[in-house]
Amino acid sequence: MNFFLQLVVTGLALGMVYALVAIGFVIILKCSNAFNIAQGHFVLIGGYLGYTFLVPFGLPIWASLILAIAVAVVMGLLIERLAIRPLVGQPELAMIMMTIALATVLEGLATLIWGGEYKTYHGVLPTVTLKLGQISIPPESLIGLIVSVVTVALLMALFRYTKIGLAMRATAEDLQVVQSVGIKATTVYAVSWVIACVVGVIGGMLLGGVSGVMIPLAEIGLKAFAVVLLGGVNSIGGAIVAGIILGVLENVAAGYLDPLLPGGGLAQIFPFIVMIIVLIFRPYGLFGLVRIERI
Amino acid sequence: MPGTFQESYAQDMAIFRTPLQWGMLGLFLIVLFTCPLFCSDRILTIMTMIGIAIISVHGLNILTGYCGQISIGHVGFMAVGAYISAILTAKLGWPFWVALPCSGLAAGMAGLIFGLPSLKIKGFYLIMATIAAHFIIIWVVLHLRSLTGGADGLTVPKPKIGSLVFMSKASYFYLVMVIACLATFLAVNIGRSRVGRAFVAIRDNDLAAEVMGVNLWSYKLQAFFIGCVYAGVAGSLLVHYYGFASVDQFPFMDSVWYLGMLIVGGMGSTTGAILGAVALKLLDELVTVVGPVLSAAVAAQAAASLALITRGLILMLFLIFEPRGLAHRWGMIKAYYRLWPFSHEESE
Incomplete structure (x- = not known):
């Protein structure tokens, strides 16, 4: 039982990380209907930024965070202006390929x-290890949980109560209608990319503090897509729930099945297997909107 | 009146309509197949690699360019073909000319399995399914150690047909080029056939196609099958060239890069697939030449990052400035030459 609980708790930690990446992805999708493959790379950049500001520059945490967010804002604006805006109105594939590029x-x-090297700043960020009985809660889960909850609360408020948030939702719904009522679509796109960059970079900073930064950190983005699909591509709450479900499932499955399989390593492809199953049986996920198509 | 006039249906459907075009084709084939006489081994290697890439991109073009089913798992299907061919020749001792079609069929079967989700989903969802396909295939290859050698890889014998062994670079060049020419010929004709037209209808609007009587279920799976057969053959040729099969030859980013070739070349055009493969493979060569120089001059990691950044930037620039690819530009150049000194066709 202890083994099972430990697996669940570690899975929760993992799920929170997935959820963090997934949220950034959902925001872009909600606002500009673009599938952002590069979300995992925002996390990667965030991790390296955190390293740069904390270790070689030796800045305090709050200053590093503010600086990293500033860099993220600039990055988001540049990306939107140079890469995304020229493609508005192009087919879906063009946008997807652009984010891959x-x-x-x-x-x-x-x-x-950064030379693609392994950088770590473990111990610079405050890490808390809690123990519940015999089960230790890894610090990732706490940090991930706190950041995710705060981010989600802020974003929910943004989308529900602010003018720009409502404009963003409307833009995702119908670009032409939005433009005809005088909302500047370009502003909406810029804001959504900036938010996604900022969320990614914050997530990357926290992750980097826990597990170190290296190029494969970006691959977490690929796995997070399974989360996005399971939760439904346009639901922020869905991303969180699915992140937790998938993280726990992955860990439990790996914990029990790996000893049975020669070579193990089931955790690496588990999200992808879930992804295929979800795609076949419930393509719009748990909380996603079913798209109705007309000819 | 200048111009070529079609007076019969056969003439209208012909791929090569004028003696000039036939002459150009003949000249091209003569130059291509006499290359080993006057080219160095290094250039032959590059051309062989381009040939293999062309075969693979043709498959992707049929699947993505014609049928609109975007796949970022193409390299995974190449790996299936590669390993089937490697296992058949190395472990079971089958002759190469049997193993090569088998590798194509096996990859096609894998394509059918992973193409199943395409019946319900499209666009981004399908991309995710194909990404998943790539990682699952590579994982399976790594874990079937007794068959594939896992991470250690598998030594593959040089291909042999009868008493002819493809040992030298020149002989392998001939093998790849003959298959590439056949593949191109088939790809052109698939695009013009009933199947190809159905693919295009599905790409442009799958619901409308279904209403018109195109069987989505059958044709989408056919597209996956044909596209993956091409991938399997290309993968088989790749590992037989190296004489070694390993999962490192099939990195995920290469799938993206094949899609990049298709975009740079022009989607839904056989010419585009060829142009894209040639252009980007040459760009890769340029990067491998320039990279070390840059590494020495600037920083050690410059070479690795240069490859990534140029690839990404080329893709971005093409998406923004030439979204229809080199094939479209090539068509415009041809039209300009044909219409000169007039700048417009009357009907347009």
Whole structure:
């Protein structure tokens, strides 16, 4: 039983990380109807930024966070203006390929600037390890939980109560109608990319503090897509729930099935298997909107 | 009146309509197949790699360019073909000319399995399914150690047909080029056939296609099957060239890069698939030449990042400035030449 609970708790931690990446993805999708493959790379950049500001620059945590967010804002604005805006109105594939290209460039930049090496700043961020009985709660889960909850609360408020948030939702619904009532679509796009960048970078900073930063950190983005699909692509709450479900499932399945399989490593592909199953049986996820198509 | 006039249906349907076009084709084939006489081994290697890429991109073009089913798992299907061919020749001792079609069929079967979700989903959802396919395939390859050698890889014998062994670079060049030409010929004709037209209808609007009587279930799976057969053959040729099969030859980013070739070349055009593969493979070569120089001059990691950044930037620039690819530009150049000194066709 203890083994099971430990697996669940570790899975929760993992799920929170997935959820963090997934949230950024859902925001872009909700606002500009673009599937952002590069979300995992925002996390990667965030991790390296956290390292740069905390270790070589030696800044305090609050200053590093503010600086990292500032960089994220600039990055989001640049990406939106240079890469995304020229593609408005192009087919879906063009946008997806653009974000893939973006991911490639970001990975290249990370390699160029930070050498693609393993960087760690463990112990710089406050880490809390709690013990409940015999089960230890890993610090990732606490940090992830806190950041996710705060982010989600802020975003929910944004989408429900602020003018720009409502404009963002409306833009996702129908670009032409939005433009005809005088909402500037370009502003909406810019804001949504900035938010996604900021969320990704914050997530990356926290993750980097826990597990270190390296290029494969970006691959967490790929796995997070399983979360996004399971939760439904346009539901922020769904991303959180699905993140937890998938993280726990993955960990429990790996814990019990790996000893049976030669070589193990089930955790690496578990999200993808879930992804295929979800896609076949419930393509719009648990909380997603079913898209109705007309000819 | 200048121009070529079609007076019969056969003439209208012909791929090569004028003696000039036939002459160009003949000249191209003669130059291509005499390359080993005057090219160095290095250039032959590059051309062989381009040939393999062309075969693979043709498959992706049929699947993504014609049928609109975007796949970022193409390299995974190449790996299926590669490993089937490797296992058949190395472990079971089957002859290469049997193993090669088998590798295509096996990859096609894998394509059918992972193409199943395409019946319910499209666009981004399908992309996710194909990404999942890639990782699942690679995982299976790594874990079937007794068959595939797992992470250690598998030594593959050089291909042999009868008493002819493809040992030298030149002989392998001929093998790949013959298959690439056949693949191109088939791809052109698939695009013009009933199947190809159905693919295009599905790409443009699948609901409308279904209403018109195109069987979505059958044709989408056919697209996956054909596209993956091409991938399997290309994968088989790749590992037989190296004489070694390992999962490192099939990285995930290569799938993205094949899609990039398709975009740079132009979706839904056989010419585009060829142009894209040639252009981007040459770009890769350029990067491998420039990279070390840059590494020495700037920083050690410059070479690795240069490859990534140029790839990404090229893709971005094409998406923004030339979304219909090199094939479209090539068509415009041809039209300009045909219409000169007039700048417009009357009907347009």
